Amino acid sequence: MQLAATPVIAAEKVTLKLGGFESAIAISQLEQFAKTGTLPPQLQLYSAFLTPQVRKVLNNRLQIDPKRADGYIKELSSSPYGKQLLKYLGVAIPELTLPQLQAAVSLAAQQANGVSVVNLIKAYPQENIVIDATAAIALAVKFNPSYLQSQAVGSSLADKLAVTSSTEFKPSFDPTILGKAKVIEQTVVFQDRKRDRNLPVDIYYPQQNSLLSALRPTPLVVISPGLRADRKFFSYLARHLASHGLTVAALEHPDRTVSPNSLLPATEFVNRPKDISFLLDQLSKLNQQPGALHGKLYTEKVSIIGHSLGGYTALAVAGGELNLQQLRQACKGVNPLAQAPADWLQCGAATLIDSKVELQDKRIKNAIALNPVVGQLFGENGLSKINIPVLVLASTDDAITPVLNHQLRPFTQLGAQKYLVTAIGGTHLSVGNPNSQALTDTGVIKERRGAEAQPLRQLISGVSLAFINQLTPNAQIYQTFLTPAYAQSLSTPNLPLRLSTELPPSVITQP
Incomplete structure (x- = not known):
């Protein structure tokens, strides 16, 4: 399936759900918290969760080459960790689809300073994004840039380090079997x-x-x-x-x-x-x-x-x-x-x-x-x-x-x-x-x-x-x-x- 490089529309507001409570906020307010640490009135309900540590996670940036954005999600989604990450994303953002995620990453990757949680949300190809706040916070602490970057190199290493030979490798002895000494x-x-x-x-x-x-x-x-x-x-x-x-x-x-x-x-x-x-x-x-x-x-x-x-x-x-x-x-x-x-x-x-x-x-x-x-x-x-x-x-x-x-x-x-x-x-x-x-x-x-x-x-x-x-x-x-x-x-x-x-x-x- 061909995925769009950029969304036709982008998210303007976030609907946060916490238990039986629901609150709609402008993405600009979430961005304000990420930048300054100040909670707008609409976010006060979530003050116990929006800690300095969560703010730092919101600002963490993953450097993705815009030209490799499509391949990045493909490689990530084929790895064990990536599959689990997408599973968490599906719980935190119930309406999210893989094509929507691909489009958001492609757009967010074009930002000068890399992909953060905030600009990924901003790039979501719908006007409103519904987030389960409890699940999102659990996901945020798993947003680990160094590991995600490492995940992306796996398949390229397999290809680039491979050798081709017309003859099968046949050594004179097998060093993996136990030796003769007791x-x-x-x-x-x-x-x-x-x-x-x-x-x-x-x-x-x-x-x-x-x-x-x-x-x-x-x-x-x-x-x-x-x-x-x-x-x-x-x-x-x-x-x-x-x-x-x-x-x-x-x-x-x-x-x-x-x-x-x-x-x-x-x-x-x-x-x-x-x-x-x-x-x-x-x-x-x-x-x-x-x-x-x-x-x-x-x-x-x-x-x-x-x-x-x-x-x-x-x-x-x-x-x-x-x-x-x-x-x-x-x-x-x-x-x-x-x-x-x-x-x-x-x-x-x-x-x-x-x-x-x-x-x-x-x-x-x-x-x-x-x-x-x-x-x-x-x-x-x-x-x-x-x-x-x-x-x-x-x-x-x-x-x-x-x-x-x-x-x-x-x-x-x-x-x-x-x-x-x-x-x-x-x-x-x-x-x-x-x-x-x-x-x-x-x-x-x-x-x-x-x-x-x-x-x-x-x-x-x-x-x-x-x-x-x-x-x-x-x-x-x-x-x-x-x-x-x-x-x-x-x-x-x-x-x-x-x-x-x-x-x-x-x-x-x-x-």
């Missing part, structure tokens, strides 16, 4: 008395045999989970790597309570990277002691894998430099209700006292950051300080760490050898252990997990093994699994998978 698991708890932190660690290592002995020493792998996730979050990955002869230490950071009204303590952005350095110090000592782990903990050549806040941790110890000045500027007046969780979570670091925080640990020789929290933590060039290989995972339906601000744009800063794995349709927790207690659905978007996300977990198992083995004499053997063709070979129609070393300029320059 895996032994041991739990150790280290106590950092100086910082009053207890660190439980699960150590996975292969049972010794003559072949593995000949390959020693192999890199030590450290796994840092995200906020509220435990050390079992990547147990499948730890066992996989250990079965191929690697020793893996999966730690659990002390948990801290976080809510929309209470940011993560600033100290956590320092403590988590320091947990890694403390752990390596303790493992180095343990490596010298008699016992099953003697000689198995090569702490001078370490690969780190981190997810979410653990992804930030991995980038920090890899050499990424925090830019607190830029972060503080970005976090001025931040409203948790109008942000993706990672967009306001990062602001906890803005109160750090030291202007220059040294977090790098030079024992880290390469880093894997899965769905990392990045945003403005490292500023515009803090990640360019990293001079070791880095692999980043971005999931396009990630509502926690939206891909544009937390993975794609930060990826372009990296100057050393780098790889980007993109899961088109993957969510924040898709890569984790499907049996993990941390895998709970959010109220906004359903996480893709279980069997539907298995291809992504397989890819991460194979790519991680290949990436870590670049630090070993087996580097050449595994190089073939760090190619676009390999990632695409594991794709499914519902979960396209891509691997690249660069991003198309059109993605990088999205507003």
